[in-house]
Amino acid sequence: MREILAKALGGALPPLSGAELDQALGERRQEFEAAVRQAVPRALAQLQREPIMPPASVELRGIFCFAHRLDSTERWQEQENRCSAARGRLLAGEDFALVAARVSQGATRELGGRLGSRFLDPLEPLDQQLSRLQPHELSPVFEVDNGFWCFRLNQKSAGKPMNFSDMPWEAKRVLLRQALGQVMEMDSAGQPVAMMSPLTTDR
Numbered sequence: 001m002r003e004i005l006a007k008a009l010g011g012a013l014p015p016l017s018g019a020e021l022d023q024a025l026g027e028r029r030q031e032f033e034a035a036v037r038q039a040v041p042r043a044l045a046q047l048q049r050e051p052i053m054p055p056a057s058v059e060l061r062g063i064f065c066f067a068h069r070l071d072s073t074e075r076w077q078e079q080e081n082r083c084s085a086a087r088g089r090l091l092a093g094e095d096f097a098l099v100a101a102r103v104s105q106g107a108t109r110e111l112g113g114r115l116g117s118r119f120l121d122p123l124e125p126l127d128q129q130l131s132r133l134q135p136h137e138l139s140p141v142f143e144v145d146n147g148f149w150c151f152r153l154n155q156k157s158a159g160k161p162m163n164f165s166d167m168p169w170e171a172k173r174v175l176l177r178q179a180l181g182q183v184m185e186m187d188s189a190g191q192p193v194a195m196m197s198p199l200t201t202d203r
Contacts, residue, residue: 058154
């Protein structure tokens, strides 16, 4: 279990003792099991009552510059500068596909940086910022867990009401997360139940 957690966190465990880490993992497991037994069925029932709006979706292109959690501060700064320089070239009018091919370290560099369709999760800070972009507008450089991104919004779509069961999996994930939050806030005992939060550590 510890090895799996360390791998998920990029090779570093939170700064906790063995007993504290075991306790934290046990608490997360209890929260998960409680959600599976109680909150998830209630949230699904809420979503399946009638047709609902899917999350807003966007078509993106992106430039990605990789940095590992265990890399030095200097390496992170170097990669941020690399992504910022690429953004500057795009603002100057260079072709996105050409810049992506030469600079991006993401798997879509050979596809001109095309990332396809993405459903926006209003609970995610990055998606909140992407939702404010206008078509053909460039984003700022965003720092993420494994490096830096600069996006261009190609298209934005609100969709139309449809049955939850007919939605793509990623749209279901976003809506279920929102519904779970609402269900937990309306706990019948009057005590809000906290959403599960990941174990985190500063790099």
